[in-house]
Structure formats: C-alpha cells, structure tokens
Amino acid sequence: MNTFEEMGIRRNILEALKELGFENPMPIQIKVIPHLMESDYRDIVALAQTGTGKTAAFGVPIIEKTDPSINKIQYLILSPTRELCLQISDDLASFAKYLPEIKIAAVFGGASIERQIQKIQKGVHIVSATPGRLVDLINRRIVNLKSLKTVVLDEADEMLSMGFRDDLEAILKVTPEQKNTLLFSATMPKEVAALTKKYMTDPLEISVGTRNAGAESVEHFCYLINAKDRYLALKRIVDFNPDIYGIIFCRTRKETQEVADLLMKDGYNADSLHGDLSQAQRDIVMNKFRIRHLQLLVATDVAARGLDVDHLTHIINYNLPEELEIYTHRSGRTGRAGRKGISIVIAGQKEKGRIQQIEKQLKKKFSFVPVPSGKEICERQLFHLIDRVEKVEVDYSQIDPMLPDIFRKLEWLDREELIKKFVSVEFNRFLEYYKKAADLNSPREFGKTGKEKGAASGFARFFINLGRTDDLKPNTLMGLINEFTGIDNIEIGKIELLKNFSFFEVDSDFAQTVLNAFKDKSYKKRAIVLEPASSKGKSDSNKGNDRWKDKKEWKESKRNDKSRPKGGKRDGRDNRRERRRDDSAVSNKKERKKRFR
Numbered sequence: 001m002n003t004f005e006e007m008g009i010r011r012n013i014l015e016a017l018k019e020l021g022f023e024n025p026m027p028i029q030i031k032v033i034p035h036l037m038e039s040d041y042r043d044i045v046a047l048a049q050t051g052t053g054k055t056a057a058f059g060v061p062i063i064e065k066t067d068p069s070i071n072k073i074q075y076l077i078l079s080p081t082r083e084l085c086l087q088i089s090d091d092l093a094s095f096a097k098y099l100p101e102i103k104i105a106a107v108f109g110g111a112s113i114e115r116q117i118q119k120i121q122k123g124v125h126i127v128s129a130t131p132g133r134l135v136d137l138i139n140r141r142i143v144n145l146k147s148l149k150t151v152v153l154d155e156a157d158e159m160l161s162m163g164f165r166d167d168l169e170a171i172l173k174v175t176p177e178q179k180n181t182l183l184f185s186a187t188m189p190k191e192v193a194a195l196t197k198k199y200m201t202d203p204l205e206i207s208v209g210t211r212n213a214g215a216e217s218v219e220h221f222c223y224l225i226n227a228k229d230r231y232l233a234l235k236r237i238v239d240f241n242p243d244i245y246g247i248i249f250c251r252t253r254k255e256t257q258e259v260a261d262l263l264m265k266d267g268y269n270a271d272s273l274h275g276d277l278s279q280a281q282r283d284i285v286m287n288k289f290r291i292r293h294l295q296l297l298v299a300t301d302v303a304a305r306g307l308d309v310d311h312l313t314h315i316i317n318y319n320l321p322e323e324l325e326i327y328t329h330r331s332g333r334t335g336r337a338g339r340k341g342i343s344i345v346i347a348g349q350k351e352k353g354r355i356q357q358i359e360k361q362l363k364k365k366f367s368f369v370p371v372p373s374g375k376e377i378c379e380r381q382l383f384h385l386i387d388r389v390e391k392v393e394v395d396y397s398q399i400d401p402m403l404p405d406i407f408r409k410l411e412w413l414d415r416e417e418l419i420k421k422f423v424s425v426e427f428n429r430f431l432e433y434y435k436k437a438a439d440l441n442s443p444r445e446f447g448k449t450g451k452e453k454g455a456a457s458g459f460a461r462f463f464i465n466l467g468r469t470d471d472l473k474p475n476t477l478m479g480l481i482n483e484f485t486g487i488d489n490i491e492i493g494k495i496e497l498l499k500n501f502s503f504f505e506v507d508s509d510f511a512q513t514v515l516n517a518f519k520d521k522s523y524k525k526r527a528i529v530l531e532p533a534s535s536k537g538k539s540d541s542n543k544g545n546d547r548w549k550d551k552k553e554w555k556e557s558k559r560n561d562k563s564r565p566k567g568g569k570r571d572g573r574d575n576r577r578e579r580r581r582d583d584s585a586v587s588n589k590k591e592r593k594k595r596f597r
Contacts, residue, residue, distance in 0.1 A: 004060075007033050012098040013063055017056075020094055026053035028208045029060075035204065036061035036182075043203040045183045045196055052208055052336075054184045055091045058152050062126060063092060065149075068101040071123040072147035078131055078171065080158040082108040082279070083286065087308045088154065089128040102126070107143075109133045110279040117142050131159065131167035138174060145175050156185040156192050158329070162302065165191070172199050186332060187325050217335035222345045222355055222366045226507055227491035229440045231262060233346050233371050234318060236440065238268065238296065239430070240372040242384040246314035248298045249330050251322065259318060260298040270296035273303045301326055310336060317345045320354055327358050348491050370441045374434025381430050385423060459493040460511035464518075465529040467500045472523075477504060484517035485510070503533055 004014055004025055025033065028048045035041050036058065048054055062075045077092075079085050089106035096102045105119045107129035113136070120127075120142055127134075127143070137143040151172070153159065159168060172181075181200050185192055196203055225233045238244055250256040253274040260272035271285050271294050282303065289297045290309055297304075301321060312334040321327055327343075335341025345366070347355060359365055372380075410418060424431075466472045474495045482488045490513075493505025506514050511532070518530040 002030065008037055009033075009060060009064055013060060013095055016095055016097040017060070019097070022056065026056075028052045028054055028206075029057045031206045031208065032057040033061055035206075037064065041180060043181045043183075043200040044206060045185070045188075045200070045203045046206045046208075047185055047188055048208040054154065055088055056095070058154075058182055058184065059088070059092050059095055062150065062152075063095045063099065063102060066102050066125045068099075068103075068125060070125070070147065073124060073127050073143065073145060074147060074149045075126045075152070076134075076145065076148055076150070076171075076175075077126070077128045077152040077154055078134070078159065078168065079128065079154045080130065080162050080164065081302075082110055082130060084155065084308070085128050085130050092126060092128065104128070107133050107137060113137075131164040131171060135167045135170050138171065145171075148175050148179050150180045150182060151175055152182045152184065153195075154184045156183050156195065157187045157189055157325070160189075160191040160195070161323070161326075165195075168195070187328055189325060217339060218331050218341045218343050220331065220343050220345070220362070220364060220366045222347055222368050223371050223441075224347055224349060224352070224368060225371060225440050226509070227348045227489050228507060228509055230318065230346055230348075230489070231259065233440050234259070234316065235263075235266065235268075236372050236377060237316065237344060237346070238263075239377045240380055241314060242381060244314050245292065245295055246297075246312050246316060247304060247330075247333060248296060248316045248318050249304070249321070250298060250300060251319045253300055255319070256298050256300050256303075263296060263298065268296060269294055270298060273297055273299040275300065275303055277303075301330070304333075309333070311339070312336070313342065315341070315343045317343070320345060320347065320351060320358075324354065324358050324361060328362065331362075350491065350493065371439075373439065374437035378427070378430050378434055382423065382427055385426055459491075459505035460508040460514075461493075461503060461505050461533040462511075462514065463529075463531050463533045464502050464504065465500075466523055466526070467498050467502050469500050470524065470526065472497060472502060477502070480521075480523065481506065481514060481517075484521055485513055486517075487513070490514070 002024065004017055004022065007025070009017075028046065032044065032046055035044060046054065046057065048057075058077070062077075066074055077088055079088055085108045086106050089104055092104050096104065103122075103124040104126045105116065105124040105128070107116050107120070107127055109130060109132050113133070116133075117137070117140075120137070134143060138145070153168070159165075181203075183192070183196060183200065183203070223233055223237065234248070248259065248270075250259055253276050256274045257272050257276070260270055263270040271288065273282060273285050273289075277285070285294070285297070288294045298318075315330050315334045317327065317330060321330065331341075331343035333341075334343060345355065355366055413421065464477075466477075474497065477495060477497075478492055481490060481492065487510070490510045491507040493507075494503075495505075496503040515530060515532070518528055521528045
C-alpha cells in the first residue's frame with residue numbers, strides 16, 4: 001500500500017491531504033495507517049524520529065474512524081507541551097476540513113480553562129490534551145472518558161522525562177479496559193518500556209530507522225574549543241553559514257537569555273525562548289520564528305518541545321544536554337521530511353567522551369572540524385553576497401526612472417572600482433571584525449602548545465591542601481571553583497583526589513583568577529592552601545607537591561598544620577601518637593626526678 005488511496009481512506013480526507021501537499025505516504029505512515037484502518041486493530045508502539053510524519057500516521061485513521069453521531073469523546077491524544085497539543089489539534093482539523101461534523105478540542109494549561117470547559121460541554125469527538133490540564137478537567141468531572149476507543153501517547157519519552165508519569169497513570173486508570181493504546185516515541189528508554197508493559201496488551205512494535213538512532217538525513221559536526229571561547233565560536237559558526245535558519249539549544253534559562261541578548265547586541269536576527277517568558281511572549285517569539293522573521297532561536301529543551309518548524313537548516317548545541325538521549329530529539333528537528341540537515345555541537349576539551357557516547361547511541365560518527373578562521377568566514381560571506389546580487393529580482397519600472405541620476409553620480413568610477421565599493425558596503429564589517437581574529441580551536445585537538453608546563457595542553461595545574469580525609473569530591477571541588485570565582489564555565493581538567501591533598505587542572509587563561517579567588521578562603525572551617533603545581537608525575541603522589549622542597553619539610557608542615565579538622569581517622573591516630581609521646585615524656589621526667597632525689 002504505497003498510496004493513501006490504496007489504504008482505503010475516504011475521498012473527503014484524501015482531498016484535504018492533497019491540499020496539504022501530501023502526495024505519497026511517508027515510511028511511518030505506510031507502516032502504521034493500514035493497521036489502524038482495520039476494524040479491530042491492536043495496541044501499537046511506533047518508534048520514529050520527530051518530523052517523520054507521526055501525526056498523520058495516527059491522525060488520518062482517527063478522522064476516518066470517528067463517528068460524529070456519537071456525541072462523546074472517542075479519541076484522546078496526549079502530548080507533553082501546549083505547542084505540540086495545539087499543533088496536533090490544528091493538523092487533525094486540517095485532515096477533517098471536509099468533515100465539519102467532526103468536533104475537535106485542544107485542552108492545555110496556560111489558557112482559559114472556562115473556554116475549554118464550554119467547548120467540551122458542547123460536545124467533542126476528539127481531544128488533544130496535555131496531561132496536567134486533562135487531569136484537572138477529569139477531577140472537575142468535565143471530561144468523561146468512558147466512551148473512549150483509543151488513547152494516543154505522542155512523544156511518550158518526552159512526557160516521562162518532563163515528570164508527567166503520575167498524570168499519565170491517573171488518566172489511563174479512568175479509561176475503559178476495552179480500548180486501544182498507541183504509543184509514539186523517538187526513543188525507547190526504560191521508563192517508556194515499563195509504561196508499555198503496564199498499560200498495553202501485546203503491542204505491535206513498528207520502527208522507522210534504528211531504535212534511539214538519529215535521522216539518516218542529518219549530518220553531525222563537532223567543534224572542539226576552550227570553554228571561554230564558546231560564544232565567539234558560536235558567532236563564527238553562524239557567520240560561516242549565512243543562510244542559517246536554526247535553533248541554538250542551551251541548558252538553562254539564564255544562559256539562554258544571556259546568549260540571545262549577546263547575539264541581538266551583536267546585530268544578529270535572534271531571540272530567546274524559555275520558561276521565564278509569559279505564554280504571550282512565547283507565542284510572539286514562536287510566530288516570528290515560524291514565519292522566518294527570526295533567523296536564530298535560542299531555546300531550552302523544554303521550551304522548544306512541540307515547536308513544529310519545517311526547513312530548519314541547523315541545530316546548534318551550545319552545550320551538550322545533561323541526558324544524552326535529548327541530543328537525539330534536538331538533532332531530529334532538522335533534516336525533516338527527507339531533507340538534509342546539520343546538527344552542530346560546540347564542545348569543551350573534556351567532553352570528547354560524551355561525544356563518543358552519543359555516537360554509539362546514534363550509530364553515526366561526528367565530523368570533528370576546526371572553527372572557521374576569519375579569512376574563511378570573509379570569503380564565505382563575500383561569495384554569499386555575490387550570489388545574492390546575481391539572483392536578486394530587479395523592479396525595472398521603479399529603478400529605470402532613477403538610473404540617469406545614479407549614472408551621473410557614479411560616472412567617475414570605473415567598473416572595477418564600482419564593484420569593489422559596492423561589495424564593501426556590506427562586507428567591510430566582516431573584514432574589520434575578523435582582520436585580527438584569533439584561532440579558537442582546541443589546543444589539545446589541533447596541536448597547539450599549552451601555557452602551563454606539567455599540565456595538559458592549555459591547562460594550569462594546582463595543588464590544594466584538601467583531600468578525601470576532608471570529604472572532598474570532584475563535584476565539591478568544581479562547586480568551590482564556581483563559587484569563589486563567580487564564573488560557572490571555567491574548563492576543569494583532570495582532578496586527582498588523594499588522602500590529605502589533591503591536584504586539579506583549570507583552563508590556563510583562568511589560572512590567576514582561580515589563584516586569587518581561593519586566597520583567604522576556607523572549607524569546613526579549614527584554611528585552604530592553593531598553589532601552582534609546576535610538574536606532573538608519579539612523584540606528586542609520593543612527595544605531596546613540588547612546593548615541599550624535601551621530605552623533612554613536608555612532614556614538618558603536616559605536624560604544624562593546626563587547621564586540619566579533628567576527629568578524622570588519620571587525625572585521631574596522630575593525636576594518639578602525640579599523647580603517647582607526651583605521656584612518655586612525663587613518665588621519663590618523673591623517673592629522672594626519682595633518681596636524683
């Protein structure tokens with residue numbers, strides 16, 4: 001069945017699909033729709049990436065099988081966000097364009113619940129909902145699901161990762177036992193597998209592509225940089241791709257807004273999308289982005305979920321996500337409907353291991369490429385401008401009357417000089433900005449020499465008088481660095497935790513900042529000693545640190561360290577030794593007194 005006609009879809013729906021540009025069904029639709037068109041179909045788990053046509057795969061059969069004469073909710077679609085909920089509702093309405101008797105309602109938070117209640121009370125056949133708002137309406141006895149034929153869980157992995165498990169279970173418990181459950185998901189983590197086992201009966205599993213794998217039409221690139229150069233690298237990547245239309249993903253709301261503000265300040269056509277914006281603000285930003293009034297959208301993962309935008313050229317990971325599976329969702333937003341797309345990661349030197357983990361998950365390799373140089377960017381921008389000039393449409397009726405004055409104004413310039421000046425009007429700003437641009441590529445990856453002897457290339461190495469005895473852990477040490485410096489993006493290198501002291505590496509450009517920040521600081525009431533370590537090797541573990549000139553001085557320093565906390569195992573042993581030494585001294589003194597009496 002390679003056409004919609006062969007699948008038995010009625011003429012009214014076929015006409016609507018044709019108007020929407022649906023010529024031939026996509027792979028997920030070919031595999032799913034025939035099963036759903038059967039009179040008594042079974043539960044289905046469909047694994048497919050974002051943008052592969054999942055909505056039509058379940059939406060077309062739902063419209064086909066809805067009975068308008070039964071004025072009750074027959075089909076329920078649950079999705080993680082308001083945006084996706086509305087998108088599904090709009091798509092279903094488009095499929096049912098020539099079936100006006102079918103009533104569809106969108107139920108979601110952040111909007112008037114009274115209007116949604118009014119619409120449901122008038123009677124609807126299909127409900128597209130977010131879990132939280134639907135639970136509210138069920139508790140108010142507004143929504144009755146006793147006549148439900150099918151429940152669809154769209155982007156199930158996202159719903160679970162966003163904490164909707166309890167709401168989903170509350171909803172599924174009030175649905176009839178005699179129903180079908182359809183689960184659509186890009187990935188199949190353990191939580192989704194557990195949900196299918198608990199609430200589905202012998203589900204048919206349908207996959208498009210490899211499970212948890214990335215879309216075949218997406219290329220993956222990685223730029224290795226020093227963390228302090230992250231924003232500068234982002235600008236170069238954007239400048240190197242003049243026609244970019246994409247999403248830049250950040251981890252936090254704060255970082256999202258900061259990056260967007262910097263881009264706008266630097267003249268880029270960008271804006272932010274995150275949870276601190278009101279729903280009205282988010283709607284304005286998303287509408288501007290959809291109609292390409294914005295070239296770059298800087299967003300958090302949660303805010304961008306359900307943002308269904310076609311023709312995205314690039315996804316840029318300003319930071320890698322905390323959960324690697326989220327990378328699959330991010331990259332799947334480009335390269336949709338068979339088009340080519342590009343997913344870019346801007347990674348610190350220590351994130352190469354995480355890139356390898358993503359490669360295993362995607363079953364695809366990243367291309368590690370150098371950050372473009374200023375010269376390369378200027379060349380790319382110049383020829384992009386020339387291409388625009390070649391392809392621009394000229395309105396001769398408007399231009400011709402002004403040509404005599406234009407020729408008179410420019411007659412002193414010959415052809416070559418005229419072209420140079422014309423090009424320079426837009427091109428000068430790139431030449432000026434990049435004429436002394438530094439190389440941003442990671443020293444470790446591209447062979448530069450580090451600044452600090454004894455540390456990894458590009459890192460400075462420090463000794464600190466805290467260790468495992470002080471309950472020091474790697475994340476604790478990183479937290480101290482962030483807290484004392486007030487900077488949360490300093491690249492941290494290797495950390496060696498020993499019993500009573502430790503070593504760690506930081507980006508050498510921040511070495512003095514870290515050194516100054518730790519002055520006069522304490523940890524658990526113990527004064528911190530932080531000093532540069534000038535060499536690296538086995539002797540570090542044996543001798544403590546190069547700052548101790550010999551073994552005698554090292555022992556003496558430990559003996560005189562009054563700030564070491566009491567009560568630790570080592571401290572207790574040292575204290576007992578001191579007491580025995582003191583008791584022995586007292587005993588010998590008494591013995592000598594007896595002898596000389």
